[in-house]
Amino acid sequence: MTYAPAVLPAKPAPRLVQLPPAANPKTIILEQCRTLRDLHQIHARLIMTGAARLPSVAENLLECSALLLPGSLDYALEIFRAAPRPHAQAYNILIRAFIRNNAPQEALGLFLRMLACSVPPDKHTFSCVLKVCSRLCALRDGKQVHAHAVKCGLASEEFVVNSLIHMYASCGEVVVARKLFDRMPKRGIVTWNAMFAGYFKAGDWGEVVELFRGMLELGIAFDEVTLISVLTACGRMGVLDLGEWIGDYVEANGLKRCHNLVTALMDMFAKCGEVDKARRLFDEMPSRDVVAWSAMISGYSQANRCQEALALFHVMQKAKVEPNEVTMVSILSSCADLGALEMGKWVHSYIKRKRLHVTVNLGTALIDFYAKCGCMESALETFEEMPNKNAWSWSVLIQGLASNGQGREALKVFSLMLETEFQPTDVTFIGVLSACSHAGLVEEGQILFDSMSSEYGVQPRIAHYGCMVDLLGRAGLIEEAYHFIKSMPIEPNAVVWRTLLASCKIHKNVNFGEESLKQIIKLEPRHSGDYILLSNIYALVGRWEDAVSVRNQMKEKGITKIPGCSLIELDGTIFEFFAEDSSHPQSKEIFSKVNEIITKLKLAGYVPNIAEARLDAEEDEKEVSVSHHSEKLAIAFGLMKSPPGAVIRVSKNLRVCTDCHLATKLISKVYKREIVVRDRNRFHHFKDGSCSCTDYW
Template sequence: MAASAPIIPAKTAPSLPTPLATGGNRQALLLHRCKTVHDLRQIHGHLVKTGAAHLPSVVENLLECSALLLPDSLDYAVKVFGASPRPTTQAYNILIRAYIRNGCPYDSLALLLLMLDRSARPDKHTLSCVLKACSRVFSRRCGEQVHAHALKVGFRSEEFVVNSLIHMYACCGEVGLARKLFDGMSTRGIVTWNAIIAGYFKVGEWREVVELFRSMLDRGVAFDKVTLISVLTACGRLGDLDLGKWIGEYVEANGLKECQNLATALVDMYAKCGEVETARKLFDEMPHPDVVAWSAMISGYTQANRSREALALFHDMQKAIVEPNEVTMVSVLSSCADLGALEMGKWVHSYIKRKNFQFAVNLGTALVDFYAKCGCMDNALEVFKNMPIRNAWSWSVLIQGLASNGQGRQALEVFASMLEAKFLPTDVTFIGVLSACSHAGLVEEGQAFFDNMSKKYGISPRIEHYGCMVDLFGRAGLIEEAYWFITSMAIEPNAIVWRTLLSACKVHKNVKFGEEALKQIVKLEPRHSGDYILLSNIYASVGRWEDAVRLRNQMKEKGIAKDPGCSLIELEGMIFEFFAEDSSHPQSKEIYDKVNEIVTKIKLAGYVANTAEARLDAKEDEKEVSVSHHSEKLAIAFGLMKSAPGTPIRVSKNLRVCTDCHTATKLISKVYEREIIVRDRNRFHHFKDGSCSCNDYW
């Protein structure tokens, strides 16, 4: 290698000791003090001048300084290495490590081949580094070749190499081979245990992670923060709160909470195990939570159905100037979907675009789900079409979205496209497909899909699939068929299946099977208020008022309270909440005046109040007023007051839309020339020009 002229002034040169006089120690010290490539060139030039640049120890020091200590100097290191006539094993190791650190794993593998070609002997550090490169490129084939070479040169029992082999096989998805190596080791240190735990962690085998940790405890093997972080994550995925709490107490007792990664893992574990308050307490104690901690806490609120708090925390995250990542955005979109917060979710979508987030499958699917749950299927379809990569879950979310938005036939067309694209349907896919058939009234098609699940695709029906079939029969008015289907199920029906039958009986005013359904439900979930209300409403719908009152009195005697109807509406980025006959809103007088105006106008269009939906304790002359004050009517009235003419109104309700509100909303959409989208507990209703997307079939 041609040397550049020394830059060190001649008068200072004598003070620089030569490696020949010091054995290289002083020179190594100077090299390690290099702060820039310019400093390195000065010293390197002096070494060339003194004839020491080709000494093995000096080459190693030059390489270590240029390849590992200084940033952006890898090219210089490669030149130093190339100028060495006979690089030592240590020199090869330094450059191999440098390649890996700089994201060039293939170059490190090529360097090993060069090393073997030159008959240089790799040591345990060489093989360990190269195995790390194999892990980075997920190349099991290369890893196996390195493994064979390790056996050939006698490193079969070298713990350092075996640990790297375990890590390599695990990264390549061969955790079984990694476990075989692990089980064959006579002695295992903490690095070995962490390597196999990390292997199971990478493939999501959470139970194995926990069992391995318990084995460590039983054998008295020491563990560290790395171990605990993996195990806490596994506890969160498994809902193993007992072990998670034990680790939490250990962390507290040993003063380890200052480790941010460990504290974050604790927050994530408690949040995923439903201990959201404990998770928040730990989160608030963190001095500077990073994006992972914020995301874990937001996700915890989302999973606990505390979507308002999730969005509030996201706002706090923005104030703290912490950049969200994909995980954060998936949770935020899920909360927006839960609340029907369309404007907030649209802002998130635009933020994703502005920040050029990688449009990964999880994020794209979350966007599709969000738009679908806000009733914006055109947007959901557009996002889906623009996704660079899709998986079966993405297709399933779109199918379910179309089904719940009253586009059952289009949902089945998407399912056909999914099969054409060579994606195998999952059990979740078929929930969407059967739901599409149910909402579209396609009984024969639904039966065929249900049969093909197991016959053609080998998917055993779960309770959700049976529930879809009961819903399919029930919506079509085939109440008796639905009942006999339940009694012939291959698995024990749960309360939800019987409740689905009860809901169908409510729609079709079938007292006989409604009574039988409630009898079965009470055995399974005796204190669910909605079931008593449904049968009570069935009695009321056929004029059996005494039975309806008797059932309500039974509820009071048993201390079963009725779940209040609650409707949400988003306006100008804010969520407003209304309860039936609520007067807590600051503008409640104006809202009720608007309701009276609405009722007056829709009566002129043919509306007649269905007083069977009124409170049973309401007097006869109060029943019409009672039904006009249902929560969705209050929310719609507020929407008409506060939104611009012609703009859609979107409402989310916690219960099923009653018959009276359904009839009234159809007429409101016509009289006020507004599209009104109502998401109830079961599906979406798109009201427009006096009709509904469900075709009065819900």
């Protein structure tokens, strides 16, 4: 078979630019140049006419090639080199071109050449070069430029001062920037925004808010750029009143057309806990970019409305909007909180498929996700693959190992962190002390606590003292833990006393349990879990009347018990179970499965611990009450719906009770299943009748 050669269209004739005899060269260059070929033709004609020797014409040629036409910077450099004595304007054009082409070092080098050639810089030169110093965070160079501007008498020019403010703030010298700002006799909106940008970059959110309040008091006009900075600060600080005022201003002045401003307003509401207001703004937006989607998803995630975050992410996918790093981090955080392993794995595979750069934030979010789903092998693998790590990455890994019952491995990772010369932070030590607490390493924990300030310069916070109380209390050293609290240099909070109370339940210590609750009530009188803990202590030692009395106190004070809730993910869907809840569509089958499980467990030697039943349950109902705890319902559903041999993963909002812990150990043996339960404090990996916590939790 033969093929006829394809007939190719004729090449288009090059477009010739005709120069009228009396035309202004500047007009011709700026209006008729469309391509580099046009520029070459015009340049050739200007050389022939002699007009190219005029400085103004040469500068316009330079501006066209350097700033207006893409990919023509090399040609601009040739024009510049051909100029006999370029003026400041020519240098300014080329410096701006280097900045635009992300070549700040070349821009700085050109400025030095300008000075070497004795070409006096003007205010625009200083403004551009100071922007370069800002981008490079080159404080020393910036100070030298500032000194030269003073010598030239241009340091008071508004253009230059604005750039100086931005440069000093970008380089971390916000106090110097503010002094320059305060000295200015007259400040335009650009100056104010430069100061806002400085505080913004430094993360001084309080100063952003205060500066704006001062601006309002002086009656100075602001613009949309100002409001975006202030809304971001309001969100970070939780300053809802000012954020709402800006929201009313935006509505009253018809500024909702500004997409970036509405996105900032939405993000502020979400970060201040007003997620529903944020969602209304989001739904009203005519078009939404990835920043808007990410802000809304992040808002749901931070408000612990994780299922809504995942649902919105699915809508985002249907809208074919490509997620960015912020989206991925928020979704991974939601998956971590829900224990949604399959969804999080999909996110990780998406990152790999799209070859997204694994930044420190994204890599750390992946480690945290895997650790909170009980998959420490995947967490360690992700950590090893990360191109860059920081102290936060190490700390998350250490905390993950600690909560998954690998305390000694956590301490090994901490030693490796020190060997690689990463300085531990206060967060690192929370992980390390938690590792010692969960592993019963009392002596090691005390040594590490003492070394915090003496060796690493980290002053213990209330959280570290709480870790030490937990360490001593879990080990049964209840009296030592109590005296530790009494000798603390800072006032203990409710969490510290609650930690001791939890240890009193483990070790059935009534006296210190009663004292702990007494102290907690002074600080947080309406926390239901505290009353439940003391009630359970009474029940465990057989003091049923006292247990009922505590529950009655709760009723009198109108304090309701937080219901036990367990989550399980199957085929990418999250199922939620509450204790003794029959609202699930398959509740009959689930309860039937529970009865089957209990029957088999009893044959294996299981005896239900009715001390963990509801106190108001009748004697003949106590066993049923215990068997219908939320995690037992979730595990039964997992056995029903997952394939044989598959790992069952459950997340619970409360601490696992002793009866469920014993029952789950036996279920793992009888049904030959690995079961991973994450409770409020830690992970329990059940396999072949034993638990990773070695019954120390």
